[in-house]
Amino acid sequence: MIDATHDPARRSLVASANGHPDFAIQNLPLGVFSPEGGAPRGGVAIGDRILDLPAALGLGLLDGPARAAAEAAAGEALNPYFALPAATRGALRARLSDLLREDGPERARIEAAGEGLLHRAGACRMHLPARIGDYTDFYAGLHHAVAVGRLFRPDAPLLPNYKHVPIGYHGRASSVVVSGEPVYRPHGQRRPGDQPAPDFGPCRNLDYELELGIWIGPGNARGEPVAIAEAGSRIAGFCLLNDWSARDIQAWEYQPLGPFLAKSFCTTVSPWVVTAEALAPFRIPQAPRPEGDPRPLPYLADEADAAAGALDIDLDVLLLTPGMREPERLARSNARHLYWTAAQLVAHHASNGCPLNPGDLLGTGTISGPDQDGCGSLLELNRGGREPVRLASGETRRFLEDGDTVILRATCRRDGFAPIGFGEARGVVTAGRAIG
Amino acid sequence: MIDATHDPARRSLVASANGHPDFAIQNLPLGVFSPEGGAPRGGVAIGDRILDLPAALGLGLLDGPARAAAEAAAGEALNPYFALPAATRGALRARLSDLLREDGPERARIEAAGEGLLHRAGACRMHLPARIGDYTDFYAGLHHAVAVGRLFRPDAPLLPNYKHVPIGYHGRASSVVVSGEPVYRPHGQRRPGDQPAPDFGPCRNLDYELELGIWIGPGNARGEPVAIAEAGSRIAGFCLLNDWSARDIQAWEYQPLGPFLAKSFCTTVSPWVVTAEALAPFRIPQAPRPEGDPRPLPYLADEADAAAGALDIDLDVLLLTPGMREPERLARSNARHLYWTAAQLVAHHASNGCPLNPGDLLGTGTISGPDQDGCGSLLELNRGGREPVRLASGETRRFLEDGDTVILRATCRRDGFAPIGFGEARGVVTAGRAIG
Structure with missing residues (x-):
């Protein structure tokens, strides 16, 4: 289904995402990363940054199905997130697309949260996104x-x-x-x-x-x-x-x-x-x-x-x-x-x-x-x-x-x-x- | 290494083990079982009984490496036990062989513990012994x-x-x-x-x-x-x-x-x-x-x-x-x-x-x-x-x-x-x- 999250006119408050070859706001892929000195956790790539899902949850930026999906994706492996119905996973993507818009509803809070919420990807270490059963x-x-x-x-x-x-x-x-x-x-x-x-x-x-x-x-x-x-x-x-x-x-x-x-x-x-x-x-x-x-x-x-x-x-x-x-x-x-x-x-x-x-x-x-x-x-x-x-x-x-x-x-x-x-x-x- | 645990003269206080076609005291295989109404846990087959490892730990029957191995084997999968060195795993087997002897050092306590320690195997459900990675x-x-x-x-x-x-x-x-x-x-x-x-x-x-x-x-x-x-x-x-x-x-x-x-x-x-x-x-x-x-x-x-x-x-x-x-x-x-x-x-x-x-x-x-x-x-x-x-x-x-x-x-x-x-x-x- 093609919806507002795919709108090419949508720009991100993360400036490096706009025109980014991989991680424009229309993408929002999930992964597991460790910030410098931190434990592995779920995150979302946006431009040259990684949105920290536990931090986003801690700030109360997510609720309803988006919150449920973020909780499932916040740990050291995405398996619980993968297990969710597509609609629940999609709710997280839709909410993040809104939050990370240039004119998003929580821009001030997101910018105030700084690098604890939006880590520099170059300073993070990536892990396998899931425990692969088979x-x-x-x-x-x-x-x-x-x-x-x-x-x-x-x-x-x-x-x-x-x-x-x-x-x-x-x-x-x-x-x-x-x-x-x-x-x-x-x-x-x-x-x-x-x-x-x-x-x-x-x-x-x-x-x-x-x-x-x-x-x-x-x-x-x-x-x-x-x-x-x-x-x-x-x-x-x-x-x-x-x-x-x-x-x-x-x-x-x-x-x-x-x-x-x-x-x-x-x-x-x-x-x-x-x-x-x-x-x-x-x-x-x-x-x-x-x-x-x-x-x-x-x-x-x-x-x-x-x-x-x-x-x-x-x-x-x-x-x-x-x-x-x-x-x-x-x-x-x-x-x-x-x-x-x-x-x-x-x-x-x-x-x-x-x-x-x-x-x-x-x-x-x-x-x-x-x-x-x-x-x-x-x-x-x-x-x-x-x-x-x-x-x-x-x-x-x-x-x-x-x-x-x-x-x-x-x-x-x-x-x-x-x-x-x-x-x-x-x-x-x-x-x-x-x-x- | 052949040692006292293999002595054919050794008999068990679990009478059904003596002459049992599979589970004589010389065997002592490990597995994961659920007693009726209970959660999965590690156990050891002896005759027509299953020794409950968490219960044995709770009774203080094990210490040193045998205790460490039993703790690793007490959960719902034996993977932590498998990860141990052979000597540690062997220490558990040796201690259980002693405990379950007809003339074992803790016979009175084991018999007093009854079916909470030695479940009837026929009333238990067996599970896969490990989470199989590959x-x-x-x-x-x-x-x-x-x-x-x-x-x-x-x-x-x-x-x-x-x-x-x-x-x-x-x-x-x-x-x-x-x-x-x-x-x-x-x-x-x-x-x-x-x-x-x-x-x-x-x-x-x-x-x-x-x-x-x-x-x-x-x-x-x-x-x-x-x-x-x-x-x-x-x-x-x-x-x-x-x-x-x-x-x-x-x-x-x-x-x-x-x-x-x-x-x-x-x-x-x-x-x-x-x-x-x-x-x-x-x-x-x-x-x-x-x-x-x-x-x-x-x-x-x-x-x-x-x-x-x-x-x-x-x-x-x-x-x-x-x-x-x-x-x-x-x-x-x-x-x-x-x-x-x-x-x-x-x-x-x-x-x-x-x-x-x-x-x-x-x-x-x-x-x-x-x-x-x-x-x-x-x-x-x-x-x-x-x-x-x-x-x-x-x-x-x-x-x-x-x-x-x-x-x-x-x-x-x-x-x-x-x-x-x-x-x-x-x-x-x-x-x-x-x-x-």
Whole structure:
């Protein structure tokens, strides 16, 4: 639903929010942060500031459902907030949008509260926004699936199930970290093609994967599937997700049960939960399925979802090597290239009665565009490791080297609306520790 | 370490413990239970009773490390207890073994405390013993891997990686349930061989899998692998685990990323954590690797583990159909048939720096014996669905039907020691709810 919170003319009393590439007043994403010397707590990004939810509650700036939502979001994890109905969560967003307006009703009190209410974001530390009960990674990026499949099966890149069943696998919740945490290069078993037996050592083919993360809101009980028409209501928000991948370990370990240690060393998410409500103006129709593609089975088919269940979000991958001054963009893609909508992923996940819980995290799978400049992973950019990528700095990269920083960014733009962004998911590759 | 707690001559003041098939005084497994009308709390199984840990603390029966361990185990989840060093956990076991002796030092006080301290187990409800952060399922049962592989690849049943790398995949923590919870038949996509396109409906090929569960004790930080010589110390205990499997859904969905919804509808564990300490007498040498098998890579090789890292635990699968009076045993196997030790699974899991946390759960994979009477799944017993199993009741089963109850049991026996058992992991198959 598009309402006054999306009005592009609305300006914030936080001056840096006006024209901010990510955190204009039309966004208001939630996260968990610690101010200098303080304990973790819930907050809302606005320009270069973070609104302190416990402080806002203490000042009595919130009441009714907005207060209930702020109380649920004020602690060291947003899980209780995610569990609330969308209307309650939306009430907090609407109230904050009013409070933070240039001409808001409590401007004097907010300004008097100063940095205890509106912390400088640069002086705060961000945390994971939730205790992640379970993390699932999908494979819904069609162009990625085709490109990777083509490396192994040039004539039949997609397996027969791909366009029928949203492919996914259970990931590792314990190794999901917030943007900025180091990415330790994993050790593992690998057996390059020319080697008769495997050996064990630091990953040689370390890669990133450009994904969106989906934060689950209200959950479902075990044995109670979620209808596709309801599935959207189970999504509280979105983030960026880098599904770091050890390609050499993956190639050796993944048959027959799928990726395991090639993924579970680290998954980086951006700290801010961009709410489903903030993204309302950027919903678009699902791309028409190409001629000959099967229709989704009824449990995945919903007219409203097909009409507005996809998202128009520009996605960027940037690389910053120790030899660069500024990051170089390696790829630009867009969330519209997902073959399945977020609601379809949720409905599929719960279709067997699997319980999804508030604060669970879904990854979409790597979102590559149709062209080579939209590659969401190095494996695609370097064509299976055969063509190292030439960088503007004069360097080349087959895969990531220690010291390399990968930055994911996301921005939503639409005529007649203020742009909003996701902030970033950033990680620097760091030498990993061997056993013993 | 074998000590006085394992003395077969030690008898308990709880008369039903003496000669009990599972819970003699030599076992003393921990779990979480609710007495009638009471809140969940930690307890210890002894014969047909459950020792109430908060009550024991309240009576002042414990002090020093035993008290610290009991306090950590007294709440509604054992995670804090799992986090303790083995010596602290062992101190609780040693003290309880003393207290519950027939000639224990506090016999009069214990008897005076009555059922507030020693609840009748039959009147209590069991819960999951821990909040499971992550659940991982391995594939370490060699005979199962060969038997299942043979169904698909008669000439080369094992993939080239099997004997080098412990194969595993991330499972779904949210659908792990305690023994006794119903198993809802999942709906899902499947495409039988003769059908051009998939459809969606209730699973037709519902199966069980006989596994052991491994409860992780003290964890490791992200980026800090665990040496194989240390890995055993990260295991707090064991349970039975039924990795219910929807074979028709699995066959259609599992390429290329592994099993997903075919597993995540339900996993049943037995409620009692049989401690590593209680199992000390039942440790045996790892079976010698057959001629021609590769040696484990150094990060998986440890002399002490090879000498005593395997477990001699008899494992039974029983089926109780609505047409039977008593359950019929479908299989007997033994944990010695695992190709990798529990310590090897832990060391491998952490070798990439993946953080394991107290209360995480590992499944071993299906433990089948070398012969047809040791099949740990129906898929093996019915030879890929081709030969329905004939039951003594005159019924046949290809796969499980609604109303069928599957019961897993485990018992350790060794000359000169009292037998100990795991209790059971039981689940009854129940019609599942369709979407919408």
